[in-house]
Amino acid sequence: MSEFVEKAVSVPTETAAGRRPIGLLLVAIPVFLVIWLVIWPAINAISRTIWRTDADGHSSFDLSSYAFFFSDRYSLDNLAVTLWTTLVCAVLLLVICLPIALYLRFSHGRLPAYVQALAILPMFVPSIILAFAFIRVLGPNGMVDILLNAVGLPKIRTPYLTPWGPVIGLVWDNIPLTVLILLSGLGSVANQSIEAARDVGANTIRVFWHIILPRISNSILVALSFSVLGIFSSFTLPYLLGPASPEMLGPFMQRTLRDVQDPIGAMTQAVVAFGFCILFGLFYVRSVARNRGK
Amino acid sequence: MTSLTSTRARIDWSGIAFAVLLTLVIIGPLVVVATWAFTEVWRYPNIIPQKFGFRFWGQTLGRPDVWNALMLSLKLSTVVTLLSALICLPAAYAFARMKFPGRDILFFSFLAGHAFPKFGLLVAIAAIFLQLNLIGTFWGVVLIQLVGTLMFMIWIPVAAFQAVDRRMEEAARDVGASPLRVFWSITLPQAGPTIFAAVLLSFVGTFYETEGAWLIGAPGIRTMPVLMISYINNQMVIQYGAVLSVLLWVPSFIALMFARRVIGGGAFARGFGG
Numbered sequence: 074m075s076e077f078v079e080k081a082v083s084v085p086t087e088t089a090a091g092r093r094p095i096g097l098l099l100v101a102i103p104v105f106l107v108i109w110l111v112i113w114p115a116i117n118a119i120s121r122t123i124w125r126t127d128a129d130g131h132s133s134f135d136l137s138s139y140a141f142f143f144s145d146r147y148s149l150d151n152l153a154v155t156l157w158t159t160l161v162c163a164v165l166l167l168v169i170c171l172p173i174a175l176y177l178r179f180s181h182g183r184l185p186a187y188v189q190a191l192a193i194l195p196m197f198v199p200s201i202i203l204a205f206a207f208i209r210v211l212g213p214n215g216m217v218d219i220l221l222n223a224v225g226l227p228k229i230r231t232p233y234l235t236p237w238g239p240v241i242g243l244v245w246d247n248i249p250l251t252v253l254i255l256l257s258g259l260g261s262v263a264n265q266s267i268e269a270a271r272d273v274g275a276n277t278i279r280v281f282w283h284i285i286l287p288r289i290s291n292s293i294l295v296a297l298s299f300s301v302l303g304i305f306s307s308f309t310l311p312y313l314l315g316p317a318s319p320e321m322l323g324p325f326m327q328r329t330l331r332d333v334q335d336p337i338g339a340m341t342q343a344v345v346a347f348g349f350c351i352l353f354g355l356f357y358v359r360s361v362a363r364n365r366g367k
Numbered sequence: 368m369t370s371l372t373s374t375r376a377r378i379d380w381s382g383i384a385f386a387v388l389l390t391l392v393i394i395g396p397l398v399v400v401a402t403w404a405f406t407e408v409w410r411y412p413n414i415i416p417q418k419f420g421f422r423f424w425g426q427t428l429g430r431p432d433v434w435n436a437l438m439l440s441l442k443l444s445t446v447v448t449l450l451s452a453l454i455c456l457p458a459a460y461a462f463a464r465m466k467f468p469g470r471d472i473l474f475f476s477f478l479a480g481h482a483f484p485k486f487g488l489l490v491a492i493a494a495i496f497l498q499l500n501l502i503g504t505f506w507g508v509v510l511i512q513l514v515g516t517l518m519f520m521i522w523i524p525v526a527a528f529q530a531v532d533r534r535m536e537e538a539a540r541d542v543g544a545s546p547l548r549v550f551w552s553i554t555l556p557q558a559g560p561t562i563f564a565a566v567l568l569s570f571v572g573t574f575y576e577t578e579g580a581w582l583i584g585a586p587g588i589r590t591m592p593v594l595m596i597s598y599i600n601n602q603m604v605i606q607y608g609a610v611l612s613v614l615l616w617v618p619s620f621i622a623l624m625f626a627r628r629v630i631g632g633g634a635f636a637r638g639f640g641g
Binding site for chain 1: 383389395411460469477478480481484486487488491494514521522581585596600605609615616620622
């Protein structure tokens with residue numbers, strides 16, 4: 074942040090004084106949009122779900138929509154499957170992406186370049202195409218079934234329309250950013266410190282545990298926060314690949330709002346989602362702001 | 368981990384393992400989709416299609432709903448990107464070059480959207496649009512997609528403007544160039560490529576934006592990704608979806624080629640907080 078501010082201060086003062094109102098004017102519309110369509114909806118969703126207007130037009134403090142959510146079997150099942158999916162995805166992402174990032178950090182040449190290109194490719198595959206590809210590969214009579222059948226093995230139990238469907242899709246979708254964020258964190262691990270540890274006889278695992286892990290723990294948290302925020306309320310993949318019941322919060326909110334036409338119910342679900350993600354959200358925003366300010 | 372410096376001369380087994388696994392898992396499904404797009408007959412359990420051909424390209428492209436969706440998507444992406452450029456680029460210039468009260472806090476306010484789970488926020492916005500009768504309208508979708516482009520379209524150009532060599536601008540001004548001339552001849556050529564990248568990314572991002580279009584736009588506004596959802600849900604002819612996937616992937620491919628320079632360096636990941 075300091076460099077950023079310094080740059081700002083270094084603006085020649087004679088123009089700065091003259092342009093002061095113009096600067097505010099130029100940023101007014103985007104700032105207005107953020108306030109109107111990000112901050113206000115969040116406040117509005119919270120206030121309208123806790124400060125309800127009854128049939129007579131009296132508004133009063135009323136938590137009944139939350140009481141309903143947390144006593145309704147179906148809502149709770151949906152929340153549980155959402156938490157389960159998020160947790161499983163986060164663990165899988167870490168288990169898959171950390172080795173890839175470590176490999177990329179400590180190798181040079183054409184093979185690592187190819188591995189990196191592949192790891193980043195899903196970023197350029199829209200999730201809608203991913204969903205279609207998933208069904209053609211892992212769905213009933215998909216490519217995996219064809220290949221298994223060709224070598225005389227039984228068909229797989231397809232993950233399509235089970236809770237594992239969204240998990241596989243979401244992990245696939247989130248690999249690129251997780252690898253990039255971890256790789257960027259690994260950039261701060263100096264080769265010398267690893268060589269020094271090796272010189273005194275530390276093996277690979279000890280180097281990883283004592284030298285590398287402490288330096289990238291922040292990046293791991295950032296990567297996890299980013300994927301948790303994305304996965305917790307994901308819509309497209311759970312809607313297309315997941316089971317109809319229980320469903321994740323994303324499709325659940327969409328159905329409550331558009332099909333059941335219950336905006337208060339949908340907003341309650343949204344606020345519950347905000348509540349579960351608030352820590353990850355704040356941590357993520359803080360990290361981005363700090364990095365950007367550097 | 369086995370490839371830490373000392374083992375560079377050996378065969379890179381872990382690299383080969385990663386390359387093979389990722390090729391299977393990442394490229395594999397895409398190849399299957401591409402194969403389906405050029406298939407006329409492929410019955411289970413044949414490993415390769417019985418008959419290749421372009422028959423379904425003609426059929427898919429001949430469908431009026433596909434054309435309508437494609438035109439609508441292009442129109443939406445163009446309108447959103449132009450509006451976004453129109454309001455964001457001057458703001459980016461102001462953030463990069465001018466001093467005004469509350470500048471830093473306003474700059475970081477664009478992060479607010481990232482503090483919430485995205486679809487939850489969309490639902491909260493939709494609840495407001497419901498009262499404003501913006502649900503199911505073109506401009507409702509424009510607004511929701513416009514918000515999605517703000518951060519990209521401000522933060523990337525701000526970095527671009529800050530990277531411009533100030534001494535060149537001052538030199539030009541010293542020899543009598545007008546501020547507009549300085550901007551046109553010095554600032555823009557240097558910041559231009561990065562700004563163009565931001566514009567392109569926001570166009571492609573808007574083209575593929577599915578969740579806002581589905582939540583706010585349904586049933587009136589059917590963009591390409593929304594059409595694709597209904598093709599997947601209604602189990603239409605498999606090839607329709609495959610042909611659409613291949614078609615849909617073209618803009619993404621252009622963005623991929625273009626972004627190769629931007630991504631890969633740590634700069635991009637740092638933008639995401641890495």
